[in-house]
Amino acid sequence: MSPSPATATADRATGPAGRPAPDAPPARPRTRAARAAALTVGLLAALVVTALAAASIGAYQIPFGDILASVAHRAGLGGHELDRVAESVLWNVRLPRVVLALLVGASLGCAGALMQGVFGNPLAEPGVIGVSAGAAVGAVAAIAFGITLFGNWTVTVCAFISGLATVLLVYALSRxxxxxxxxxxxxxGVAVNAFAGALIGLSIFFADNAQLTEITFWQLGSLSQATWPKVLAVLPCAVLGLIAAPWYARRLDLLALGEKPARHLGVDVERLRIALVLVVALLTAAAVAVAGIITFVGLLVPHLLRMVAGPGHRFLVPGSALLGALVLLAADLAARTLAAPAELPLGVLTALIGSPFFFWLLRRTRRRQGGWA
Structure with a gap:
């Protein structure tokens, strides 16, 4: 007796022994929402572990249990106070540095995701619009010419103001x-970056040896001078920018379709671009002002997430903030432990790691596109 049509169809779909036939449709892949949720949980868990490691490891070791006990004690949740030395190292040295690394890394990662969305280019980064070079001009000039208008905050304030002013100048000239x-x-941005480099060189020319050492240290990027006042200085700008950024995720997804389609779908492209450039300037200028020039975080972090989770900005923007915080915290931990008791400049370490990876991204993009022409 010949098999029924339904039985024949089932046999073709399952094949012998109930195994799927080669031409059977594949199982439905994991949804992007589930993947984004899993990545978020993984990033948060990695952040907690890395933060504990950064607070524990150093010339004075503090066990994880003591850290948790001290934090719980300060929060009024039980725990206990540590001895005087451990308490001072943890709360006056380690934790300010950990929190500052989280804020700076989150700011740079989020700013990179926004920049790549605005330019529609996964190889864009915050320095393209001149904010890093502009901030460096203000900081180097304050050091070289002995400006003390804001006391100990002079370099930070000058870097922040000049970084924002440079972005506004770039935007005004390009409009x-x-x-x-x-x-x-x-x-x-390229032209303004070159001009900023000339101003930095001019300031260095007039600086003395002590000022040259300070300028070099600032330009290399570091979190070694982290204090709670510096954390409070960057906190308002970082929180404001990180809260504002996700609100533009849907419009960035529409902008990825092209400017004309985005306009037809109701996006005011010019207003969106202005708003995002200002958010990027706020995040990057605040980060550079307190940590110096730290490269490649804003470029590589969004690209890594895009490769794993896709181009959707609803996850890409907040995810880049999380991964940026994790990357910079891990890099800072490596910078102060790899050559202990000396400390590697953080900006140098990120550049050493980021440059080969950037070259790989260029090769990968070129190969996928079949060339640049």
Whole structure:
């Protein structure tokens, strides 16, 4: 007796011994929402573990249990107070540095994701619009010419103000006919970066040896001078930028379709670009002002997440903040332990790791596109 059509269809789908036939449709892949949720949980768990390690490891070792006990004691949740030396090391040295690393890394990672969304280019990074170079001009000038207008905060304040001013200048110079084209914005940023480099060189020319040492240390990037006042200085800008950024995720997804389709779908592209450039400037200027120039975090972090979780900005923007915080915290831990008792400059370490990875990204992008022409 010949098999029924339904039985024949089932046999073709399952194959012998109930195994799927080669041409059977594959199982439905894990949804992006589930993948994003899993990544978020993984990043948060890694952040907690790395933060505990950063607070524990150093010339004066503090066990994990003591850290948790001290934090619980300060929060009024039980625990106990540590001895005087351990308490001082933990709360005056380690924890300010951990929190500052989290804020700076989250700011740079989020700013990188926004920049790549605005420019529609996964190889863009915050320095493109001149904010890092502009902040460096203010900091180096304050050091070289002995400006003390704001006391101990002079270098930080000058770096923040000059970074924001540079971004506004880049945007004003690239604007024409009420519109700003991405190519013009990038080229203007390149020119302003070059001019900022000349101003930095001029300031260095007039600096003495002690000032040169301070300038070099600042330009290399470091969190070694982290204090609670510095954390409080960057906290408002970082929190404001990190809260504002996810609100633009849906419009960034529409902008990825192209400017004309985005306009047809109701996105005011020019207003969106202005708002995001200001958010990026706020995040990056605050980070650079307190930590110096730290490269490649804003470039690589969003790219890594995009490779894993896809291009959707609803996860990419907050996810880049989490991964940026994790990367910078781990890099800072490595910077102060790899060459102990000396400390590697944080910006140098991120550049050493980031440069080969950037080259790999370029090769990978070129290979996938079949060349640049």
């Amino acid at each position: 024409s006919g009420g519109r700003t084209e991405v190519v013009t914005l990038i080229l203007t």
